[in-house]
Amino acid sequence: MEYLLNKIKKMIKFEASIKQRDDLYFITVKKEQLELILSYLRDNEGFTHLAFLQAVDYLEDNKFQLTYMLYNYDIKVNLGIKVYIDREKAEMVSIHKFWAHSWQYQRELHEMYGINFPGSPRVEESFVLEGWEEIPPMRRDFNTLEYSIKTYYQRPGRSTNDPAKYMKEKMYKKYAESPKIRRDND
Amino acid sequence: MKLKDILSPFSVWKKAAQKPWTIIDPINDRPGAENYRGFHRNDFEKCIGCGSCEEICQNAAIDMVPVEGQETKEGNSGLRPRIDYGRCCWCALCVDVCPTGSLTMSNEYTWIADEPEEYRFVPGAAKTKWHDEEKGYKRSQDIQLIDYDRVDMFELSPQERDKSFIEIVKGYNKEQAMKEAERCLECGICIATCPAHMDIPGYIAAIRDDDIENAFRILYETNPLPEICGRICTHKCETVCALHNNGESIAIRWLKRYIADQIPPEKYKEVLGTEHLEDPILNKKVAIIGAGPAGISAAYYLAIMGYKVKIYEALPDSGGMARYGIPEYRLPYDQIDMDYDYIKSLGVEIQFNTKVGEDISLEQLHSDYDAVFTGTGLHLGRSTRISGSDNERVYFATDLLREVSLGNEIDVAENIVVIGGGNVAMDITRTLTRLQNQKFGKVQVLTTSLESEDIMPADREEVVEAREEKAIIDPGWGPKKIEIENGKIKGLHVVKCTSVFDEEGRFNPKFDENQKKFFEADMIVESIGQGMDLSYLSEEIKSGLKFGSRGRIQVNENFQSDLKWLFIGGDIIEGPDVIHGIANGHIAAKAIDTFLKK
Numbered sequence: 055m056e057y058l059l060n061k062i063k064k065m066i067k068f069e070a071s072i073k074q075r076d077d078l079y080f081i082t083v084k085k086e087q088l089e090l091i092l093s094y095l096r097d098n099e100g101f102t103h104l105a106f107l108q109a110v111d112y113l114e115d116n117k118f119q120l121t122y123m124l125y126n127y128d129i130k131v132n133l134g135i136k137v138y139i140d141r142e143k144a145e146m147v148s149i150h151k152f153w154a155h156s157w158q159y160q161r162e163l164h165e166m167y168g169i170n171f172p173g174s175p176r177v178e179e180s181f182v183l184e185g186w187e188e189i190p191p192m193r194r195d196f197n198t199l200e201y202s203i204k205t206y207y208q209r210p211g212r213s214t215n216d217p218a219k220y221m222k223e224k225m226y227k228k229y230a231e232s233p234k235i236r237r238d239n240d
Numbered sequence: 241m242k243l244k245d246i247l248s249p250f251s252v253w254k255k256a257a258q259k260p261w262t263i264i265d266p267i268n269d270r271p272g273a274e275n276y277r278g279f280h281r282n283d284f285e286k287c288i289g290c291g292s293c294e295e296i297c298q299n300a301a302i303d304m305v306p307v308e309g310q311e312t313k314e315g316n317s318g319l320r321p322r323i324d325y326g327r328c329c330w331c332a333l334c335v336d337v338c339p340t341g342s343l344t345m346s347n348e349y350t351w352i353a354d355e356p357e358e359y360r361f362v363p364g365a366a367k368t369k370w371h372d373e374e375k376g377y378k379r380s381q382d383i384q385l386i387d388y389d390r391v392d393m394f395e396l397s398p399q400e401r402d403k404s405f406i407e408i409v410k411g412y413n414k415e416q417a418m419k420e421a422e423r424c425l426e427c428g429i430c431i432a433t434c435p436a437h438m439d440i441p442g443y444i445a446a447i448r449d450d451d452i453e454n455a456f457r458i459l460y461e462t463n464p465l466p467e468i469c470g471r472i473c474t475h476k477c478e479t480v481c482a483l484h485n486n487g488e489s490i491a492i493r494w495l496k497r498y499i500a501d502q503i504p505p506e507k508y509k510e511v512l513g514t515e516h517l518e519d520p521i522l523n524k525k526v527a528i529i530g531a532g533p534a535g536i537s538a539a540y541y542l543a544i545m546g547y548k549v550k551i552y553e554a555l556p557d558s559g560g561m562a563r564y565g566i567p568e569y570r571l572p573y574d575q576i577d578m579d580y581d582y583i584k585s586l587g588v589e590i591q592f593n594t595k596v597g598e599d600i601s602l603e604q605l606h607s608d609y610d611a612v613f614t615g616t617g618l619h620l621g622r623s624t625r626i627s628g629s630d631n632e633r634v635y636f637a638t639d640l641l642r643e644v645s646l647g648n649e650i651d652v653a654e655n656i657v658v659i660g661g662g663n664v665a666m667d668i669t670r671t672l673t674r675l676q677n678q679k680f681g682k683v684q685v686l687t688t689s690l691e692s693e694d695i696m697p698a699d700r701e702e703v704v705e706a707r708e709e710k711a712i713i714d715p716g717w718g719p720k721k722i723e724i725e726n727g728k729i730k731g732l733h734v735v736k737c738t739s740v741f742d743e744e745g746r747f748n749p750k751f752d753e754n755q756k757k758f759f760e761a762d763m764i765v766e767s768i769g770q771g772m773d774l775s776y777l778s779e780e781i782k783s784g785l786k787f788g789s790r791g792r793i794q795v796n797e798n799f800q801s802d803l804k805w806l807f808i809g810g811d812i813i814e815g816p817d818v819i820h821g822i823a824n825g826h827i828a829a830k831a832i833d834t835f836l837k838k
Binding site: 198199202203206208209211212213214215216217218219220221222224225226231232233234235236 | 289290291294297298299300302303304305306312313314317318319324326327356357360427428429431432437441460461462513514517521522541544545546826829830833
């Protein structure tokens with residue numbers, strides 16, 4: 055496997071590689087190199103299976119990370135190809151030409167993260183969120199709690215206590231706040 | 241058509257004799273997977289009611305509610321999470337964030353009830369069938385939402401510090417402070433334990449937002465001595481921190497110090513909004529006896545409320561025990577000055593070298609002022625009263641510490657024994673090691689206490705650092721007799737102390753006279769507690785006051801004595817420590833305000 059990684063490294067000079075387990079490796083490549091590396095791995099190195107395609111929202115860096123997880127049945131090794139794409143203009147080349155089933159993953163990512171894959175079949179169709187009107191829910195700036203409160207009404211009879219205020223009430227009620235600064239006009 | 245196609249329907253028959261794959265009773269016969277996120281359990285013994293589960297819940301499914309039998313006490317709000325299973329999505333974030341690890345999930349996933357209300361329940365309150373189930377989801381040890389490790393504080397090494405009195409702890413820089421502040425869960429459990437009830441999560445949040453001026457204002461709401469407290473506070477708050485249960489508590493004291501260190505003294509008034517407060521706006525006057533933490537705190541709050549305040553101090557400088565009892569390597573004097581100078585700039589007058597009871601009587605203060613607050617502290621030493629303790633080379637720790645702070649030279653001996661196991665004993669031990677190093681270039685100080693190592697009242701780090709500075713700490717011995725020959729001390733005889741407190745927790749030491757030791761010494765320092773000097777109270781005043789069983793003056797919850805004009809606080813009432821004094825002064829100032837407005 056290390057031999058293969060070195061070979062790829064010579065080909066495309068990838069940015070980082072990680073060996074997580076004996077049968078699990080990751081490499082990070084540039085966005086433009088993805089098609090080249092996928093077709094090479096699929097056609098020449100036996101990574102014939104796309105196990106999944108998923109995304110991570112790196113809000114602070116203004117990036118999405120996409121991971122294309124490939125599998126080689128002969129040597130039983132998983133190889134994840136990571137690509138970082140811009141978060142504002144979230145768009146990535148479609149890989150349905152390499153693996154037909156990838157359109158479904160891409161459709162899901164379009165719905166959950168708002169990442170577009172131009173040319174991918176039915177990519178704009180709802181996946182599970184019919185009639186969704188908010189920003190894509192897996193984006194980290196989506197406020198799940200706010201949505202939950204807005205959408206699902208509370209059953210009557212709910213009440214809660216703030217621990218610090220409750221303890222004050224129970225333990226040191228007499229200790230009032232700081233006195234206000236008195237000025238001439240007070 | 242192939243033969244196989246004709247025969248294949250019949251192949252089903254061979255399965256007829258096999259055990260079916262379907263489950264006859266799927267409710268009872270099908271347990272969830274080992275790590276299944278099923279119904280919640282909560283171990284009430286561990287739960288402290290911090291509400292982090294409620295805070296993180298993205299479905300607003302959790303309420304914090306009082307539960308019968310759960311007491312609200314220090315370190316435990318007594319509240320417990322109630323989960324609405326109409327909203328829960330079993331994401332397990334509540335389990336992942338739980339700082340004590342009390343909240344877990346069982347692998348049980350079926351529950352039938354007629355009443356929808358039953359699905360809103362407090363895990364752990366009522367016995368559920370899954371409560372004792374071993375299997376289920378627990379917080380992973382590998383992936384933690386909480387950072388349990390404190391940001392290290394830079395301290396001088398023993399070689400760098402053992403010859404001088406320069407400050408040991410260097411304080412956090414911005415990056416460190418923000419990283420440490422990030423760890424806070426903001427549960428606020430600590431507030432109740434802080435004697436001054438400071439808004440700890442509030443100022444930590446302000447550090448995280450990098451709004452230091454706001455953090456500084458929050459400090460002054462309850463504590464006008466942040467430079468002092470940020471260094472030497474007994475930080476009881478840290479002992480109840482939610483993170484303390486599973487890791488290192490937030491470095492609350494160091495974060496407070498970080499805030500105070502960031503604001504230069506010339507900006508105090510601007511930041512705190514007290515620019516034009518030099519002249520009192522009320523015509524009522526308050527006298528304060530003692531410029532220690534309690535007195536200064538009372539003076540500060542009275543001054544901002546518009547009173548004319550004057551402090552009478554017996555010693556030549558401010559700070560009380562904070563200056564004259566605590567060595568400079570823990571609390572540099574210029575830091576005390578910084579807190580104190582600000583308060584002086586608010587128009588508070590102070591008269592040093594004036595001992596009430598000698599230079600001016602309390603009666604005189606009573607007639608000159610509308611109210612008096614006294615916080616005269618515990619400056620007297622206590623003696624073991626063993627044979628030989630009246631020798632001239634037997635000293636009290638408090639006296640020596642005061643002499644060092646005053647800049648007077650001490651006749652340090654080459655071989656010293658200190659008796660005591662508290663922080664003051666450590667202070668004098670470490671002061672003497674420095675002085676010996678300066679004078680003789682070597683250290684020979686042995687400190688012994690009644691308490692064994694595990695129950696020594698001193699802070700752990702004090703003991704560790706004293707040893708690093710080459711002092712010998714040999715705890716668990718009771719002083720028996722000081723051996724004297726021709727008027728000179730030879731050493732201290734001790735016997736093994738087997739227990740310090742009796743079953744009722746009262747001080748009642750027991751000894752094993754067969755286990756003995758002799759510590760050679762030519763100077764002995766006693767540090768077994770401090771006493772108060774109330775000689776400034778005349779008989780007439782004393783007769784108007786009520787005294788408790790151990791000679792303490794009785795005051796009400798506002799620190800007002802039976803003489804309505806006399807308020808008393810600080811070490812002579814509560815503590816002894818700085819933060820109690822500050823809290824007392826704060827409460828008393830507000831009570832004086834109420835008293836004078838009547």
